[in-house]
Amino acid sequence: MMPPVFRFAPSPNGFLHLGHAYSALLNFERARESGGRLLLRIEDIDATRCRPEYEVAIYEDLAWLGIAWETPVRQQSEHLADYRAALEKLSALGLVYPAFESRAEIAKLVAAREADGPWPRDPDGAPLYPGDARSLSADERSRLIASGAPYALRLDIAAACRRAAGLTWNELGEGPDGEHGIVPALPEAWGDVILARKETPTSYHLSVVVDDALQGVGEIVRGQDLFHATAVHRLLQTLLGLPEPAYHHHRLMRDGDGRKLSKSSWSTGLRELRAAGVTPAGIRQLVGLG
Template sequence: MAPPVFRFAPSPNGHLHLGHAFSALLNFERAQETGGRLLLRIEDIDATRCRPEYEAAIYEDLAWLGISWEMPVRRQSEHLADYRAALDRLSALGLVYPAFESRAEIAKLVAAREADGPWPRDPDGAPLYPGDARSLSADERSHLIASGAPYALRLDMQAACRHAARLSWSELGEGPDRERGTVPARPQAWGDVILARKEIPTSYHLSVVVDDALQGVSEIVRGQDLFHATSVHRLLQVLLGLGEPAYHHHRLICDGEGRKLSKSSRSTGLRDLRAAGVTPAGIRQLVGLG
């Protein structure tokens, strides 16, 4: 039997903080406990925010914590063709459509809808897509694209769910409401999620399932803030014919006011804590690993 494969996948858009350290250490320890492999993936598809100096800092901080990983490191920006191929496959199934509304236009549409009552929101609290781009004809879409109009490629969630039977996943950790074991997936709660944009052929949802499948990741250890997104990931895995990993969602490390940590918080940044004299053992104590 092949050894289990784990991965830690930060974005180089800021310095790592205690929450990243906790997740990376959990992945590292799970790999050690099970005789598995640990991969490092750099999720750098956001070219406007990701910087080489942050990527270099990730390697430095992880090594300081005593974490080792297999080489080579997968950098998403070097594998856009993989995501484009997956998107093309979904498009061939008739499950992808371009939507041309700007963020400001979407906000106006939501406000108009809410004149008749609350508009549904996804598990992260964002309003579901309120537009009607699905109803545009092929000619109208082609004309808008040819005109150079910006657009987002969205998943037709209703149609996509008709292609998948009842979805679930194996939860080895714990969800926000203590969900464990076999958890039913509810991708409909997210509406027509964005899979790509005009300027880049992928999104977090699409790239993460493609990467995990190509890298053979068998257990995904990540924070509870991504628990509900697993519903979308399971749907995409089924639509693309990808394998089903197990999931292990862990508690979040929060600030003194109970908020999820941000990369802008200097009080919990690993580099700032290290400069203040905190040791790797001290980091383990701060995140509750003893």
């Protein structure tokens, strides 16, 4: 029997904080207790925000915490061909289309729709895609792409859900409302999600399911802020014929006002806490791991 595989997958777009420490330590402990493997993955697709100094800091902070991981580290920016192949497979199924509206144009469309009542929003609170790019002819799409117009490649969620109905996942942790065990996946709640952009060859949703499958990750330990996104991931896994991992969503670390920690919250940054004399054992106490 193969040992279970876990992963911690930060983005190098800022310094790590207590929330990252909690997630990394949980992955490390679960891998150690189960005799499994811990992988580190650097999710550096966003070239405009990711910086080498943040990546170096990730390695330093994790090593300081006493966390060990296998090498080599997978960097998403080095595996664009993997995501392109997955996107082409979905396109061959007729499930992907280009949408040419800018963010400002989408905001105007939503405002116009809301003149007739509330426009539906996804579990993160963002409005669902309101455009009609699905109805563009192949010739019109080709003309716009040839003209150099920016576009986003979106998943036709209705058609995708018809191909993969009745999805669930095995929740080993707990969702925001106490969900546990076999949880129904409702990807239609997200609308036509973006899978790639003209200037960015993949999205978080697409790259994360491809990476987890290629790396053999069997249990995904991550924060509750990604609980509902699991529905999209289960849909993509099914459409692409990828294995189904188990999921373990954990509580989020929050500040004194109840907000989820962010990389701009200096008071909870690991580098700042270390400079203030907090020890790795102290970090474990701060995140509730004793």
